[in-house]
Amino acid sequence: MRIGWAELTSRSGRIVLVVVLLALVAAGLGIQRALGDDPAGPADGAGGGATGSHRVVPVPLTTTDGTGAGxxxxxxxxxxxxxxxxxxxxxxxxxxxxxxxxxxxxxxxxxxxxxxxxxxxxxxxxxxxxxxxxxxxxxxxxxxxxxxxxxxxxxxxxxxxxxxxxxxxxxxxxxxxxxxxxxxxxxxxRPRYAYRGAMLDVARHFFTVDEVKAYVDRLALYKFNHLHLHLTDDQGWRLAVPGRPALTGIGAATEIGGTPGGFYTEADYREIVRYAQERYLTVVPEIDLPGHTNAVLTAYPELDCSGGPAAQPYFGNAVGFSLICPTDERTYAFTGEVIAHLAALTPGPYLHIGGDEVKTLAPAGYQEFVRRVAAQVRAAGKIPFGWNQTAPVAGGDGVGLLEFWSTDGADARAMTAAAGRGARVVMAPAGRAYLDMKYDSGTALGVRWAGTVSVSNAYSWNPDTELELPAGTVAGIEAPLWTETLPGLAEVDQMALPRLPALAEVGWSAQSARDWDGFRLRLAAQGPRWEAAGFGFARRPEIPWP
Known part of the structure; x- marks a missing residue:
């Protein structure tokens, strides 16, 4: 808008000038507030430039601010x-x-x-x-x-x-x-997706019941509704099973790095389930098969038909070297016992059978193994859930829910084929959702085989378009946290916060309601909340913390 000098010198022109100046001031204040630079400061000291309903994570579907004192x-x-x-x-x-x-x-x-x-x-x-x-x-x-x-x-x-x-x-x-x-x-x-999960690996490093409950507390605040427990791996077996004492007597005694492991009794596991249920999280237990089974083979060497040296306790972080015997009926007797026991302890609909990183078994043998174990899960009244490598056996009477994590294009194509057979997919791409990935090359904790995952990387993606899948195939998202480098809750907090709320918003909020600039301000307002709660977190520089 342009105003001439004659207009400004007239009485009406001066009125116009005053109105214009007031409008500019108001616009300036609005810009400051939008940028989180309100000179009046946050209304309640929460910081980060977000106040009231504008600091909620995940962002709600609709928000209408009222007037008055509240x-x-x-x-x-x-x-x-x-x-x-x-x-x-x-x-x-x-x-x-x-x-x-x-x-x-x-x-x-x-x-x-x-x-x-x-x-x-x-x-x-x-x-x-x-x-x-x-x-x-x-x-x-x-x-x-x-x-x-x-x-x-x-x-x-x-x-x-x-x-x-x-x-x-x-x-x-x-x-x-x-x-x-x-x-x-x-x-x-209301949520965008019905499944919004977070996985905690208690096999590489064991976490006590109280530590798992503490992680549930973090999940509940951000409206996650599934807790996926990775209960078994090469380094340790974490659940007592009646009639199989060596699983806990031998298989549970170790963890990565050589420190003592641990396990959950039936009462421990029921307590975790109860605590999660009270916070409206469904526990999804995982028994990883047929690979990642070294701890099983140390306890029951008769289930190893590789012909190699006897399995020994493993403290490292290599993958793909172990295999429970896929051709021995004793293996299926073992898996049937474990699945039946775990299904009886777990009220939720899913039981995760793993299936990832099996490097010593031909595809036909692998698929037959997964098919038989999936049938055992269904016979126990649960829906078989598997990592994306189980996709060739997904759909129909096979694996019902797939978890996509891979960086391999062939795996992505297999997911599309499985979706065509009726399988549904939980999205957990490692380069977006793995909380154990380093934030950047300077991060002390974590790993980086899938690259680095900044807070922006964790937030700025669309689960519906990450793969070429039919509409409605994506059941939700998951945020896996592997614990090779994370021995305790303090280290878990450093990797989960602030990325966990970012993934919570990906899973809960409508795609059209999400934007990175607004999220940064709302996420910054969570910092004082975590400090008040005693939660540790990484003060990543991409977030304008107060």
Whole structure:
């Protein structure tokens, strides 16, 4: 726009000038806020330039900011839920316990459904069908907060959003002083994919029950709904099986690097499953077969028909050298026992049979082995799940769900063929989703056989177009974390955070709702939250941390 001098010297021209200047100032402030450089600073000290609903990860489907003072948690605040629904009551109790710990407020849980001055969790089957089992609506205003969903699972996902609407100090393990205000907002949300998983390798390095629970806590905050446990590998076997004492007496005694291993008793495993279920994560156990079986062969050498030296405990990180005998019926008696036991312990629908990196077996023998083991899984009432190498046996009565990780073009073509036979696919491409890949060449931990995976690499991809697959084939995504270089939770945190929330958003949020520039700001706001919770994380330079 151009304004002449005569116009500026007139009275009406001066009015125009004032209006133009005010518009420019307002635009400047808007630009500053969009860039995370608001001179007023974040509303609650969360940092990263993202405040209120604009710091939530994964980004919700729709968000409408309201006006006014919002709702502040006080000593009068109660959490109410649907009468007589024990699952909804448990969700409310879990929310209250976490917030009591940080706020010091009493936050009683009541059945006074819809009471004013509080947080109300309501089941509403009349919500639109597209809300699905995990969708929810959240509204916050001066008189309280309300979360509605068609199912208890949706209520739980809504409570995780509420946690992020509160100040970062809400994640503190001890009472702190803060303004516990939720700004006025309306949110409608549901996931893009039904399967959003994270895998933890407890075979290369063993992780205790409490460490696995801690990882579940991180997953729950970002709306993951599957925990894939890689329970067996060359370095160790991690689950007790009745009638097979050598699996834990010998096979579980080691881990990578030569340090002592460990295993889960039946009670341990049930506790992990219970804890995950309370946070609406389904456990997916994996017994890796027919390769990655050195720990089995040290325990039961009769299952080795290679003709080579007897298997010995293995502490390195090579792959592809071990093979359980595919032609001995004792092998199938063993796999049948293990699968039946694991299926009985696991309420979820999937049992992962591995199938990757088998380098010493011809394709025909490999496919026959996978076919027989997949049939055992189905006989135990579960859906066989396999790495992408099992694709030739996928579809129909074979492997039902495939996990794509490979960097090999032939594997990608096999996935397309399997999809044509009815198999569905979980996307976990190593160059995007493997959390054990180094961030860059200077990263101390991790490996780099699939390249380096920056936070941007982990975020900026579309699972539907990563492979040429028929529409609807992609069931979801997974974020695998292999632990060759990660002996404990501190090292896991350094590799998972901040990339884990990036992959959570890939799996939950609509493709059209995602953008890297906005995500960087919302991710930066998670840093103070992790600090308050005691989570370690890598302060990667591509994120504008506060």
């Amino acid at each position: 709702y502040t948690l006080t000593a009068r605040t109660a959490i109410s839920t649907a009468d007589g629904n024990p699952a909804a009551r448990q969700i409310a109790e879990q929310l209250a316990a976490g917030l009591r710990r940080s706020t010091g407020l009493p936050l009683p849980v009541t059945d006074d459904h819809g009471a004013r001055d509080g947080i109300d969790l309501a089941l509403d089957p009349a919500l639109p069908e597209e809300t699905g089992s995990e969708g929810y609506r959240l509204s916050a205003g001066a008189d309280g907060i309300r979360i509605t969903a068609r199912t208890e699972e949706g209520l739980y996902r809504g409570t995780q959003t509420l946690r992020q609407l509160l100040p970062a100090q809400a994640e503190s393990r001890t009472p702190v002083s803060a303004d516990w205000t939720v700004a006025p907002v309306g949110i409608t949300d």
